[in-house]
Amino acid sequence: MWNLVFLCFAGFLASFVDSIAGGGGLISVPAFFIAGFSPYFALGTNKFAATTGSFTSSLRFARSGKVNFSVIKYIIPFTLIGAILGVKTVLLINQDFLYPLVMALILFVGAYSLFSKNLGMENGFTKVTKLNLALGILLGFTIGFYDGFFGPGTGSFLIFGLISIFKFDFVSASGNAKFLNFISNVTSLVVFAIEGKINYLYGIPIAIFMVFGANFGTKVALNKGSKLIKPIFIVMSLGVALKLLIENYIL
Structure with missing residues (x-):
C-alpha cells in the first residue's frame, strides 16, 4: 500500500x-x-501511466489553441514511423554508444537556452514554408526514432527543435511537443503491452494521479507562460544530462 501511495505521488509530480x-x-x-x-516492468508500467498524462496534457494544450495542427499534421506520421523503427532497432543494437552523444547534445540545449535570453520568449511563427516543414518532418522522425530507441530528453529536444525551426514561444512549443511526444509514447506503450511488461494493478491508479498532475501542470503553463516554462525546461534538460552522467560514469 505504501509503495502505491509513493508511486501515485511521484506520478503526480512527474506528470506535472x-x-x-x-x-x-x-x-x-x-x-x-x-x-x-x-527494469522492464518499471519502464512498461511507467509508459502506460505516463501516456495517459501525456494525452491529458496534449488535449488541454489543443483546446487552448497552443497546438498548431497546420504544422504537426505533417509531422505526426513521420514521428510514428520513427518511433516504430526505434523500438524495433533497440532490440538489435546496444544503446551504450548513445550516452556520451546524448549528454553532449542535451547539455548544449540546456546551456544555449540558459544564455539565450530571448529564446522562446515570444512567438515569432508566421507561416509554414517548404524549408521549415522539411526540417520539422526530419525533427519528428528523428526524435520519434530516438524516443522509441532510447528516450531520455525527448521532450527537451522536441521543444528546443520546434522553437528553433518554427520560432514558437515556449508555451506553443510545449503544446506541440507534448502532442508529438504522445504519438511516440503510444507506440512504445503498444510494444510493452504486447510483451506483457505492464503491471496494471499499479499502473491504473498511478495513471489517474498522472492525469491530475498533467491537468494541473498544463493549467499552470498556460497561465504563467514562457517565463515559467523556460527555467523549468533548463533545469530538466540539465537534469537529464546529469542523470546520464551519474548512471554511466560515476556509479
Whole structure:
C-alpha cells in the first residue's frame, strides 16, 4: 500500500513537471525502481501511466489553441514511423554508444537556452514554408526514432527543435511537443503491452494521479507562460544530462 501511495505521488509530480517542460521520467522511472520494480516492468508500467498524462496534457494544450495542427499534421506520421523503427532497432543494437552523444547534445540545449535570453520568449511563427516543414518532418522522425530507441530528453529536444525551426514561444512549443511526444509514447506503450511488461494493478491508479498532475501542470503553463516554462525546461534538460552522467560514469 505504501509503495502505491509513493508511486501515485511521484506520478503526480512527474506528470506535472512533464506537462510544463518535459523530463517527467526523471522522477517517475527512478520511483518505480525504488518501489522494487524490475527494469522492464518499471519502464512498461511507467509508459502506460505516463501516456495517459501525456494525452491529458496534449488535449488541454489543443483546446487552448497552443497546438498548431497546420504544422504537426505533417509531422505526426513521420514521428510514428520513427518511433516504430526505434523500438524495433533497440532490440538489435546496444544503446551504450548513445550516452556520451546524448549528454553532449542535451547539455548544449540546456546551456544555449540558459544564455539565450530571448529564446522562446515570444512567438515569432508566421507561416509554414517548404524549408521549415522539411526540417520539422526530419525533427519528428528523428526524435520519434530516438524516443522509441532510447528516450531520455525527448521532450527537451522536441521543444528546443520546434522553437528553433518554427520560432514558437515556449508555451506553443510545449503544446506541440507534448502532442508529438504522445504519438511516440503510444507506440512504445503498444510494444510493452504486447510483451506483457505492464503491471496494471499499479499502473491504473498511478495513471489517474498522472492525469491530475498533467491537468494541473498544463493549467499552470498556460497561465504563467514562457517565463515559467523556460527555467523549468533548463533545469530538466540539465537534469537529464546529469542523470546520464551519474548512471554511466560515476556509479
